Amino acid sequence: MSITNNRLSKEQYAENFSDIHPTFETADAALVEANRCLFCYDAPCMKSCPTGIDVPKFIKQITTENIKGSAHTIFTSNIMGAGCSKVCPVEKLCEGACVYNFMEEEPISIAKLQRYSTEKAMAANWQLFKRKNSTGKKVAIVGAGPAGLSCAHVLSREGIDVTIFEKESKGGGLMTYGIAAYKVTPQFCEDEVNYILGIGGIEIKYNQELGKDFSLTELKKNFDAVYLAIGVGVARRLDIPGEKLEGVIDAIQFIYEIRANGYSTVPVGDKVAVIGMGMTAIDAATQAKRLGAKEVTLVYRRTEAEKPCTDVELDIARLDGCEIIWLAAPVKIKGAEGKVKQLVCSVMKLGEPDASGRRSPVDTGETFALNVDMVIKAAGQVPFEKLVKKYRLENKNGKISLKDKAATNIKGVFAGGDAVNGGKEVVDAVQAGKDGAASILSYLRIKN
Amino acid sequence: MASLESNFLGIKSPNPFWLASAPPTDKKINVLRAFEAGWGGVVWKTLGSQVKNVSSRYSAVNFGGHKMMGFNNIELISDRPLDLNLKEIKECLKLFPDRAMIVSLMADNDKKSWHELIKKVQDTGAHGLELNFGCPHGMTERGMGAAVGQDPEIACMVVEWVMEAATIPVITKLTPNVHSVVPTGRSVVKAGTNALSLINTIQSVTGIDLDTLVPNPYVAGKSVFGGYCGPAVKPIALKMLTTIAQDDVTNKVPISGIGGVSTWKDALEFMLLGASNVQVCTAAMNHGFRIVEDMCEGLNNWMDEKGFKTLSDFIGKSVEKITHWEDLDINYHHIAKINQDKCIHCGLCYIACEDASHQSINLEYGKPYNNYTVKDEECVGCNLCKLVCPVNDCITMEEHRVAPEYINWIEWQKRGLPLNDH
Numbered sequence: 075m076s077i078t079n080n081r082l083s084k085e086q087y088a089e090n091f092s093d094i095h096p097t098f099e100t101a102d103a104a105l106v107e108a109n110r111c112l113f114c115y116d117a118p119c120m121k122s123c124p125t126g127i128d129v130p131k132f133i134k135q136i137t138t139e140n141i142k143g144s145a146h147t148i149f150t151s152n153i154m155g156a157g158c159s160k161v162c163p164v165e166k167l168c169e170g171a172c173v174y175n176f177m178e179e180e181p182i183s184i185a186k187l188q189r190y191s192t193e194k195a196m197a198a199n200w201q202l203f204k205r206k207n208s209t210g211k212k213v214a215i216v217g218a219g220p221a222g223l224s225c226a227h228v229l230s231r232e233g234i235d236v237t238i239f240e241k242e243s244k245g246g247g248l249m250t251y252g253i254a255a256y257k258v259t260p261q262f263c264e265d266e267v268n269y270i271l272g273i274g275g276i277e278i279k280y281n282q283e284l285g286k287d288f289s290l291t292e293l294k295k296n297f298d299a300v301y302l303a304i305g306v307g308v309a310r311r312l313d314i315p316g317e318k319l320e321g322v323i324d325a326i327q328f329i330y331e332i333r334a335n336g337y338s339t340v341p342v343g344d345k346v347a348v349i350g351m352g353m354t355a356i357d358a359a360t361q362a363k364r365l366g367a368k369e370v371t372l373v374y375r376r377t378e379a380e381k382p383c384t385d386v387e388l389d390i391a392r393l394d395g396c397e398i399i400w401l402a403a404p405v406k407i408k409g410a411e412g413k414v415k416q417l418v419c420s421v422m423k424l425g426e427p428d429a430s431g432r433r434s435p436v437d438t439g440e441t442f443a444l445n446v447d448m449v450i451k452a453a454g455q456v457p458f459e460k461l462v463k464k465y466r467l468e469n470k471n472g473k474i475s476l477k478d479k480a481a482t483n484i485k486g487v488f489a490g491g492d493a494v495n496g497g498k499e500v501v502d503a504v505q506a507g508k509d510g511a512a513s514i515l516s517y518l519r520i521k522n
Numbered sequence: 523m524a525s526l527e528s529n530f531l532g533i534k535s536p537n538p539f540w541l542a543s544a545p546p547t548d549k550k551i552n553v554l555r556a557f558e559a560g561w562g563g564v565v566w567k568t569l570g571s572q573v574k575n576v577s578s579r580y581s582a583v584n585f586g587g588h589k590m591m592g593f594n595n596i597e598l599i600s601d602r603p604l605d606l607n608l609k610e611i612k613e614c615l616k617l618f619p620d621r622a623m624i625v626s627l628m629a630d631n632d633k634k635s636w637h638e639l640i641k642k643v644q645d646t647g648a649h650g651l652e653l654n655f656g657c658p659h660g661m662t663e664r665g666m667g668a669a670v671g672q673d674p675e676i677a678c679m680v681v682e683w684v685m686e687a688a689t690i691p692v693i694t695k696l697t698p699n700v701h702s703v704v705p706t707g708r709s710v711v712k713a714g715t716n717a718l719s720l721i722n723t724i725q726s727v728t729g730i731d732l733d734t735l736v737p738n739p740y741v742a743g744k745s746v747f748g749g750y751c752g753p754a755v756k757p758i759a760l761k762m763l764t765t766i767a768q769d770d771v772t773n774k775v776p777i778s779g780i781g782g783v784s785t786w787k788d789a790l791e792f793m794l795l796g797a798s799n800v801q802v803c804t805a806a807m808n809h810g811f812r813i814v815e816d817m818c819e820g821l822n823n824w825m826d827e828k829g830f831k832t833l834s835d836f837i838g839k840s841v842e843k844i845t846h847w848e849d850l851d852i853n854y855h856h857i858a859k860i861n862q863d864k865c866i867h868c869g870l871c872y873i874a875c876e877d878a879s880h881q882s883i884n885l886e887y888g889k890p891y892n893n894y895t896v897k898d899e900e901c902v903g904c905n906l907c908k909l910v911c912p913v914n915d916c917i918t919m920e921e922h923r924v925a926p927e928y929i930n931w932i933e934w935q936k937r938g939l940p941l942n943d944h
Binding site for chain 2: 106113115117122173176
């Protein structure tokens with residue numbers, strides 16, 4: 075057993091990481107689906123979208139062949155509507171709420187229709203928003219992820235000059251670095267950032283990290299307001315023996331490498347265990363398999379009923395051939411010569427409901443061991459606690475606390491996205507960015 | 523098992539489904555295919571005057587993703603040599619002696635032309651003649667087609683010429699491009715026609731190409747009004763049919779119903795409003811002749827379920843149910859009821875009622891599902907909510923009479939009962 079890269083041919087990599095969410099290939103196909111939409115009033119799909127996209131309206135606009143209008147409807151609520159149509163867990167948001175579910179009918183393929191309109195808009199570079207004349211106000215945004223970009227776009231529309239400071243060399247945040255490449259390809263992420271920047275008035279300074287290359291104090295001095303959209307950091311520690319062994323890796327780091335360095339460069343084990351059952355765990359497990367790992371096993375301490383990922387996600391993992399072990403909690407990673415050899419797990423059973431309302435896992439005392447050479451940790455991510463405390467931002471375990479929807483305890487400093495909520499969907503971050511922009515505009519006394 | 527056998531003026535056919543005079547009946551190959559598929563009869567595409575057709579000829583109205591909700595054409599009567607048509611009619615009659623063969627005619631506007639044409643057609647052994655007084659384009663400019671049907675006196679004159687020569691039953695086909703079909707109907711019945719058929723197509727513009735700005739159908743950068751037909755015209759056809767079925771002069775002759783018949787249900791509706799049989803064109807042009815199979819089976823099953831043995835058991839049964847507005851019972855009242863178990867929370871009933879009717883539906887906001895209930899005291903019983911509801915039988919109308927006795931508008935006024943009181 076060994077951890078090696080370059081396991082597959084170029085063609086195999088290309089096939090394994092091609093887009094799993096293609097849109098409709100023909101206008102006819104999109105029309106058939108769009109025409110199924112009932113055009114609900116005060117629609118449940120719309121109310122289930124964190125950004126409140128007027129779904130019936132954009133679908134109706136596809137049926138009238140007003141694709142430009144359809145894209146405008148989507149982007150008005152969600153400037154990352156193209157990306158969200160690929161990464162949103164729609165089965166628990168808009169499509170899960172579709173009234174067709176009550177009729178035992180397939181819900182409308184909202185995401186696929188959203189891809190149809192937004193991809194056309196991006197391909198033709200329809201710039202659907204006009205930036206107002208400059209107000210002369212300047213806002214700094216830290217982080218070019220979904221929250222930062224969404225905030226920047228709203229502010230720029232209102233004539234604010236925005237500067238984004240991004241620690242990576244590309245924009246898009248977790249969209250670009252933290253999600254499986256077969257859901258959003260690197261090229262798509264780059265195109266999406268460029269499309270958003272097309273409005274003008276937004277400058278991104280790459281490779282600029284808060285606390286290293288510049289300070290919050292400098293930003294406060296040089297800008298009229300600051301928006302912190304710094305996201306979350308590494309995966310939560312397991313706090314079990316063997317966590318430092320060679321072959322134990324953070325899921326976010328693993329996905330980052332796949333996204334940043336190219337598929338063939340990323341080493342993966344023969345037998346891989348992935349700890350966790352959230353979206354990131356699935357993305358890590360499926361991509362480990364797609365990089366050529368022979369066996370991938372997802373280990374989760376509760377049962378399928380309590381899993382945080384959606385059924386659709388779990389199906390992707392199963393179809394990719396990942397094994398799943400429910401009711402198993404890691405207790406120890408055994409190694410030899412400093413390298414991972416075994417993951418030892420406790421067999422759990424479900425006890426009383428915990429704070430989340432889900433039945434909590436209880437140790438039965440029994441254990442079992444998996445022979446593995448790589449362990450990927452995906453049991454949630456932790457916030458940038460040190461950084462947040464350094465700047466005396468009020469917080470809860472490193473998650474920035476807000477007054478109203480976006481203001482921090484420091485005057486003129488606002489925050490949103492994963493840095494505040496600890497890590498949610500892209501679509502939640504986009505909404506946070508809109509809320510942040512609204513708070514900033516009101517702080518700057520600019521009506522939008 | 524019920525009998526679908528039809529007897530129209532003594533012309534027998536195994537079922538009441540005839541193909542209307544149109545492209546599907548313009549030559550032997552189509553007609554034989556239609557008979558093989560099971561059609562009861564055909565009205566051979568109009569023979570008569572010399573013509574020349576253009577390209578293109580058809581256009582359609584699509585709706586909600588469905589093609590051909592409405593259809594129009596600018597084609598003229600048969601553009602094949604008369605002798606060839608007559609020869610083929612004879613051949614078809616020989617191969618399928620049990621099917622009805624009617625020949626549509628439109629001669630030049632003089633007695634001699636009509637007499638000559640009728641004689642030639644009768645020589646084929648055809649069972650009946652249908653006079654095309656309805657074609658709304660191309661022929662009208664030459665004083666034929668709708669130009670005849672739109673003028674009761676001219677129509678009367680032509681029918682009189684026809685009846686002098688006709689030895690087989692004559693059906694006069696009426697144009698809908700008039701404010702009422704009754705005057706021409708009465709006129710031709712008085713002139714001796716043996717039957718009526720309606721409707722022919724309605725003058726129309728189906729749409730415009732938004733790139734070229736030329737309306738459809740396109741002919742070298744121009745278009746003309748075309749004859750509209752298909753499912754979209756059915757309600758208009760049914761209304762016109764009813765006026766003929768209710769008129770004391772026109773209801774003395776059998777009627778062949780035409781206009782958007784696509785299914786056995788459509789056919790039944792025409793027959794319930796007084797048509798002895800129906801003629802079909804657009805549905806066959808859309809889907810081919812095979813549609814007749816379900817038309818026969820569906821009609822048969824319905825008749826069996828309702829206990830009707832023959833077509834004449836139910837033809838015309840709904841005619842008396844269409845009355846005058848002032849005869850309607852003002853004390854009848856019904857109220858919408860939303861079945862909460864069936865409701866899918868789409869809100870379509872609410873927004874229709876709120877924006878366009880009587881604000882009679884209560885909205886209780888929920889996330890993400892709102893609940894909708896009817897405000898009984900506000901509901902006027904208009905049906906709109908039920909019509910827009912996508913779930914079958916989710917919204918039903920429950921009878922809540924205002925008072926037990928029947929009272930109509932005239933009596934209401936006489937008694938000085940309250941008006942404008944909603």
